[in-house]
Amino acid sequence: MKMKMSRPGIWTWRIIFLVVFLGWLFIWFMLPTKTYKNNWTPKLQTSLNSSYLREQGTNLLLFSFPIMLIATLGCVYLHYNEKSRISYSKRAKNSFWSSSWIKRPILVMAPLGIINVVELAFSVMFIFLMIWSLANYLYVSFEHLHMDKPGVQVWQLKFRSVSLRVSYIGHLTWAFLFFPVTRGSSILPLLGLTSESSIKYHIWLGHISMVLFAAHSIGFFIYWGITHQMVQTLQWSSTYVSNVAGVIAFLFSLVMWITSLYGVRRKMFEVFFYSHHLYILYVFFYVLHVGVGYLCMILPGIFLFLIDRHLRFLQSRQRSRLISTRLLPCGTTELTFSKDPGLKYNPRSILFLNVASISKLQWHPFTVTSNCELEPDKLSVAIVSQGNWSQKLYKQLSSSSPSLDNLQVSTEGPYGPTSLRFLRHESLVMISGGSGITPFVSIIREIIFRISTVKNYRAPKILLIAAFKNSTDLAKLDLLLPPSGTAIDISSLQLQIRAYITREKEAPNGDARNKLQIQTKFFQHGPSDTPISSVLGKNSWLWLGSIISSSFIMFLLLLGILTRFWIYPIEKSGKIYHYSLKILWDVFIGGACVFVGASIVFLAQKEKSGKAGKKQIMNMDIPSTPMASPASWLCGGGEREVDSVPSHCLVHSTKLHYGTRPDLKRILCEWEGSEDIGVLVSGPRKMRHQVAILCSSAWGRNLHFESLSFDW
Secondary structure, eight states, X not given: OOOOOOHHHHHHHHHHHHHHHHHHHHHHHXXXXXXXXXXXXXXXXXXXXXXXXXXXXXXXXXXXXXXXXXXXXXXXXXXXXXXXXXXXXXXXXXXXXXXXXXXXXXXXXXXXXXXXXXXXXXXXXXXXXXXXXXXXXXXXXXXXXXXXXXXXXXXXXXXXXXHHHHHHHHHHHHHHHTSTTOTTOSSGGGGTOOTTTTHHHHHHHHHHHHXXXXXXXXXXXXXXXXXXXXXXXGOBOSSSOBHXXXXXXXXXXXXXXXXXXXXXXXXXXXXXXXXXXXHHHXXXXXXXXXXXXXXXXXXXHHHHHHHHXXXXXXXXXXXXXXXXXXXXXXXXXXXXXEBOTTXXXXXXXXXXXXXXXXXXXXXXXXXXXXXXXXXXXXXXXXXXXXSHHHHHHHHHHHTSOSEEOOOOEEEEEEEOOSSOGGGGOSEEEEEEXXXXXXXXXXXXXXXXXXXXXXXXXXXXXXXXXXXXXXXXXXXXXXXXXXXXXXXXXXXXXXXXEEEEXXXXXXXXXXXXXXXXXXXXXXXXXXXXXXXXXXXTOTTHHHHHHHXXXXXXXXXXXXXXXXXXXXXXXXXXXXXXXXXXXXXXXXXXXXXXXXXHHHHHHHHHHHHHHHHHHHHHOOOOOOOOOOEEOHHHXXXXXXXXXXXXXXXXXXXXTEEEEESOOOOHHHHHHXXXXXXXXXXXXXXXXXXXXXXXXXXXXXXXXXXXXXEOOOOO
């Protein structure tokens, strides 16, 4: 049951989240100080390091519990704050995170990209926290230098201390590293973020941590070399951290770092994709190196990521029911799947696909083009043929017969924003380049749905600027309209489209126009195919909250029992319990709790939705004949008869420009008189940066910028 949360209730929840989060940050702020080490630590160890959790008790309470509490309560908040989709835009108007200055670009530069006010503020505070922490760590450590070998000079000990404390700062970045890549996160939506829009934070943190850990590792190699202790690189102590594990983790990190650099990632995506899976071994040896105490400091990010990753794995084991494909003459493919009518998603959502016949391991994200209200039992994604994977898929589909055998496709998602901030604007200027038009398809279909169903709905004026290389790319405009057979009325849709064909100076001739056809093909379904549904079914936020809380509580209970009745008696008797075994127990118990907690809920929800899913499956094996693409009507200058009212509106709303690129500054200046203009841009990096600079200028105060693209 969904309940509407009052505004005072919303702010009460937000204050709770803010207080807990600031308290957690305050602990990180105090951690490197002399006060924490000399005054707080002895008291905390006396009261918290019991025989049940030993040295882990303090860090579990101070560093793990606050974030796990926010993640659990965040699920409850998101569940009860889910109103009808119609009210999202009303709530967004008064939302703090939707204020114009929040998204306003303030810094545009490579390689950081487009930075807004909030991102810059948090980046400055994070850098200050790192500098503050390093300065305090060095101040405290220089007063008590550790002599690990007789005859070592003071400057050498200080060099060793700097190399060690640099790793502590790298450990701080790990406390945040996994949050942006947790797709089903309950923390990111509290900040108005999605995993797709937060990828850049993971990249930033990853580079910072790699630099710091590289400095830490190289520093110790130098120190061991000048003090003649290179044998230390092979040490695996039973009472302290393992140096060998640290060296192995460093080697894995170097491979991941080099292959994740922008040039390598863009030109050799498969190399980046496969090598990045070394993170499993990297994390394993990293925690073996740092020990249980430090593991508990970064545990929340890893724990929540494991839950999300296991749920994604369970969802991906199912074969999704693929109904049809539309093949556009420009090389773009639209795949349409069967979906559970109860699955709701917002525009700009992302669906991850795996096609076993092309690659059993590769997963690629694609924009959802369908609207869950206009098409309650179908979900569509658009795939532009750019990389090797998408080109192989298009070739495989286009070379098959009109009625296709079952194509085995697995899916994860969809993932997307929890609100519709773009609907608060009076006008929308959407700027796209190439495949960047796909996010705007779902936005326009959402506005079409509201025009058709909501009484007295005031739709924003829409200007779509689309830059294409060739006239065949005009076929992508056909994606803007819902599929044939959908009862819609778009006569009141205030839509203008300006399409720019940059590599052609004039319209193609008649023979070329006749080749601009769209072909639809249908698939046979397999016995194991199921409609796409939410991974946790109905009330998914509550079920996610139950998984997080139950898994974490189970972890604490089992860890406490193991420590109290197995490890503690051994240590109390004066024997040594191997240091690395404690870490292995933590890893095993944590993984087991996540596996059990997530699997039970997933299987229970799958059983409930299984019967309903089978009723939806039906064969649609009637082949369709090729249809004329809107590109042929547009290129024909109105000479051809348009076969439907929506297509007629689309053709007459479009103006073509050959051999030129859009003058974005002039176009945006034309709309300067409007009070509230949302400027959404999706496309190449250069285009996004150009628009961001224009919107951040003095004359662009009424322009509310938002970038819809993200880079892997």
